[in-house]
Amino acid sequence: MKLHEYQAKAIFARYGIAVPDGSLAHTADEAATATANFGGRAAVKAQVHAGGRGLAGGVKVVGSPDEAGSFAGGLLGSRLVTNQTDAGGVPVESVLVEALADIGSEMYVAVTMDRDHRGPVVIASAGGGTSIEQLAAENPDAIITEPVDPVLELMPYQCRRMATRLGLSGSALRDAAGVLATLYRIFVEHDCSLVEVNPLIVTSDGAIMALDAKMDVEDDALFRHADLQQLRDRNQEDALEAEAADGDIAYVSLDGSVGCLVNGAGLAMATLDVANAAGAAPANFLDVGGGATDEKVAKAVGIILSDPKVDRVLVNVFGGILRCDVAARGITMAYEEHQAQQPLIVRMLGTNLEEGKSILAGSGLNVTFADTLTEVTAALSATQPGA
Amino acid sequence: MGILLNEQSRVLVQGITGREGSFHARACKDYGTQLVAGVTPGRGGQLFDDVVPVFDSVEEAVDATQANVSLIFVPPPFAPDAIAESVDAGIPLIACITEGIPVHDMVGLYRYVQANPVRLIGPNCPGMINPGAHCKVGIMPGNIHMPGRVGVVSRSGTLTYEAVGQLTGQGIGQSSCVGIGGDPIIGSSFIDILRLYNDDPDTDLVVFIGEIGGNMEQQAAEFIGSAEFTKPVCSLIVGATAPSGKRMGHAGAIITGESATAESKIRSLERAGARIIPTPADIGETVAAALVESGLGA
Incomplete structure (x- = not known):
């Protein structure tokens, strides 16, 4: 789950990390007033769950309350398309208006979970502002990494070493080391998969300040963070993905037209590959999970059918815990409810297979059965619209 | 013989x-597994299905039944405790099926497991089987397996069943099948399992199924290409068509950089001399061809 910048900054501030004075605005007037309060100059930043805001026109330094109002007015209610969103973009429902900071130098710092290290790592670079992905591609040696030992946790000397390598000295070195230690604490105490500050700045009078703040909280850990659950902004999420997540269904929207219902993440990915190899681009990734009931299958099929791109539905279920008759009942329930006509290609294996097949065969739906993935490929070609 | 499990495996189920x-x-x-005990705190003294004794703790279960394998079905908030309890009781082999354990909880637990004489498979895995x-x-599902000499290792559940189904369909039996799990931090890596297959005299060839995400x-490709590893490998990498930055069900399956892509993984495996399985529909046929080519028959 992603947090908004203003939410993450509130957490930073609570932990004693300096952030610019800021005020959240939901209207152009509020943005203008906030700018006036900051002396007539401010940074106005769209609050969306996507990086690349600056390049996409979602951030502007304004020189007057009027300018703030007109910039915020243009953003609010619109959808921002960045290089990290799909073509539909994400809705801008608020902007953060911040007092301008006096930037001496910029740095990039982040804490994330590293799979190779099997634990947290702190990452930093003296080149702030640009994306770490770009930096990693162009100048990987400029990236400083400190793996954290989970027993010792992040040690002060590691923070000082990073600060030194970032080119800092004196009180800025000590303060930056303190900020790194605090960011690590925020990362651990909020079960984050990422805490990122880009840029972390040294102001011209030597203070360390977080100009941006990004926090991703691990979904699997939300059960023990009732406070963070309240910060979820569903409007920033893909509507179907959010609906699926509520039903404990893993769903990712894709660009093609073949709706896919699969149990198991690995098989679901394999099914996408099979469909693509057959020249039939999938409309989605969907893992309905192992112990699904007919209601859950129906919900999953319903989500697939509410995507207007879907012209066919491919079911690939390896029945173990999920019985084939249960899957079949779920499918027919959803088709009935949505009064859907899209052809079905069904490949089921395992428990209660014959019963599952007979339920679908007797449903009046347009069903092509396949026994193997090779037959799935053939059926996809045969049902290609226009074929 | 196969790996991890054998006729002496005595299994206890945590969360029975x-x-x-x-x-x-x-x-x-x-299926034939020697299920010797169950553990559910507070249910000690009961019998599961009238025959399997249930204990309050793993320690008691091990004392009473000499269980030497633990299979864990405990919900995510309590699963790390269940794993640690089995390690503490001296169980040498643990499979944790539980999906959704917070990664932060696995960080310390991984070190604890490494520091003890135990092998952990998973979490978020289908477990393992030795058909022979x-x-x-x-x-x-046990019924899709047949005894034989091909080892299977994969991260996932149903995709492993798909592979096994295709192998059995070709009349190719399995020495063992292991799903190591789809989470970012898991107890055993591909290399750990490949090493076991390499040392197993009853495994002729290994089917290695990977995914996008991580490296x-x-x-594993480096190990397969090394002089130490001596067996033929057929490999499938799924997720070639997944978009970057999106988590594809498995918490681990997310493309976050060049090395995490299917293409990069396939290239590494090709360089290591593995035979690439072109699409998920070709697992059985590719392995059959590889067996013939290696002089092992099908």
């Missing part, structure tokens, strides 16, 4: 009275 735990404990037992020994410690497949 839960919905999933009881269903799968029964399925394992029906009639021993199944996991959630895979565990590249590390």
Whole structure:
């Protein structure tokens, strides 16, 4: 789950990390007033769950309350398309208006979970502002990494070493080391998969300040963070993905037209590959999970059918815990409810297979059965619209 | 012989009275697994299905039944405790099926497991099976397997069943099948399992199924290409068509950089001399061809 910048900054501030004075605005007037309060100059930043805001026109330094109002007015209610969103973009429902900071130098710092290290790592670079992905591609040696030992946790000397390598000295070195230690604490105490500050700045009078703040909280850990659950902004999420997540269904929207219902993440990915190899681009990734009931299958099929791109539905279920008759009942329930006509290609294996097949065969739906993935490929070609 | 499991495997199920735990404990037992105990705190003294004793703790279960394998179906908030309890009781082999354990909880637990004489498979995995020994410690459908000499290792559940189904369909039996799990931090890596297959005299060829995300497949490819590893490998990498930055079900399956892509993984495996399985529909045929080519027959 992603947090908004203003939410993450509130957490930073609570932990004693300096952030610019800021005020959240939901209207152009509020943005203008906030700018006036900051002396007539401010940074106005769209609050969306996507990086690349600056390049996409979602951030502007304004020189007057009027300018703030007109910039915020243009953003609010619109959808921002960045290089990290799909073509539909994400809705801008608020902007953060911040007092301008006096930037001496910029740095990039982040804490994330590293799979190779099997634990947290702190990452930093003296080149702030640009994306770490770009930096990693162009100048990987400029990236400083400190793996954290989970027993010792992040040690002060590691923070000082990073600060030194970032080119800092004196009180800025000590303060930056303190900020790194605090960011690590925020990362651990909020079960984050990422805490990122880009840029972390040294102001011209030597203070360390977080100009941006990004926090991703691990979904699997939300059960023990009732406070963070309240910060979820569903409007920033893909509507179907959010609906699926509520039903404990893993769903990712894709660009093609073949709706896919699969149990198991690995098989679901394999099914996408099979469909693509057959020249039939999938409309989605969907893992309905192992112990699904007919209601859950129906919900999953319903989500697939509410995507207007879907012209066919491919079911690939390896029945173990999920019985084939249960899957079949779920499918027919959803088709009935949505009064859907899209052809079905069904490949089921395992428990209660014959019963599952007979339920679908007797449903009046347009069903092509396949026994193997090779037959799935053939059926996809045969049902290609226009074929 | 196969790996991890054998005729001496004595299995206890943690969470045996839960919905999933009881269903799968029964399925394992029906397959032929020696299910010797169950553990559910507070249910000690009961019998599961009239025959399997249930204990309050793993320690008591081990004392009473000499269980040497633990299969865990405990919900995510309590699963790390269940794993640690089995390690502490001296169980040498643990499979944790539980999906959704917070990664932060696995960080310390991984170190604890490494520091002890125990092998952990998972979490978020289907477990493992040895068809020749009639021993199944996991959630895979037993009936699709047949005894034989091909080892299977994968991150996932149903995709492993798909592979096994295709192998059995070609008349190719399995020495063992292991699903190591789809989470970012798991107890055993591909290399750990490949090493076991390499040392197993009853495994002729290994089917290695990887996914997008991370670089565990590249590390495995390096091992496969090394002089130490001596067996033919057929490999499938899934997720070639997944978009970057999106989590594809498995927490681990997310493309976050060049090395995490399917293409990069396939290239590494090709360089290591593995035979690439072109699409998920070609697993059985590719392995059959590889066996013939290696002079092992099909």
